[in-house]
Ligand SMILES: Nc1ncnc2c1ncn2[C@@H]1O[C@H](COP(=O)(O)OP(=O)(O)OP(=O)(O)O)[C@@H](O)[C@H]1O
């Protein structure tokens with residue numbers, strides 16, 4: 001049921017979703033092969049977050065089918081859904097860290113779902129897990145800051161801790177919902193570079209919603225643009241110009257997309 005060999009990591013077919021009579025996603029077809037970095041762009045309200053939530057079963061579609069890592073979230077029991085979510089890393093705009101805890105302990109919390117009882121303090125985690133956590137912090141360039149409280153780290157550093165926490169769960173797919181929306185340009189570029197490197201090194205697909213057209217083009221293998229709940233562009237990043245992507249946003253403004 002969960003075998004993904006030779007299968008797309010993500011496969012949405014004719015997916016529709018609405019809230020209270022308003023159609024938010026309409027007839028979405030999207031297949032993502034293993035290892036691909038997909039930037040999901042489009043104006044505010046286009047449906048990007050809703051699409052990402054459908055992928056890990058936080059929302060269920062009204063129409064069509066979603067297959068994530070070979071699993072249909074709509075057909076899952078609660079337990080199966082938890083199992084699926086443990087295979088899908090989710091990085092949010094709000095980093096979701098515990099400010100008073102160290103970077104290392106926050107990363108370790110990424111493994112809490114796999115442990116049987118609550119943990120208090122870094123030393124209460126198994127040693128092998130602590131070593132893996134330090135390794136992931138090293139990958140995001142923060143091994144030296146591992147004992148620093150998260151609320152004393154910069155926004156960019158905090159998001160890198162959140163990425164390391166996600167990596168500890170050994171995700172087979174990473175979803176990122178505007179992971180750099182609250183960061184300055186340099187920190188944004190760094191976080192996306194890290195996500196891209198992880199995608200390449202670990203062969204993990206990343207689907208990342210972004211508002212920065214330039215970053216989408218410089219980071220992603222493929223750009224998918226949504227507007228008013230429909231896919232209006234789906235092309236290799238290399239084939240795209242910034243002007244074409246910017247135009248999507250301008251048209252949205254002119255036609256008054258829903259918000
Ligand atoms: N749980 C919900 N209940 C009702 N409406 C919702 C819900 N979630 C999303 N919507 C609506 O669905 C539409 C798409 O929202 P969504 O958050 O997916 O857009 P988005 O592309 O992520 O926008 P942004 O770039 O601002 O994050 C919006 O009109 C929003 O108000």
Ligand SMILES: [Mg+2]
Pocket residue numbers: 048049050177178209
């Ligand atoms: Mg959103």
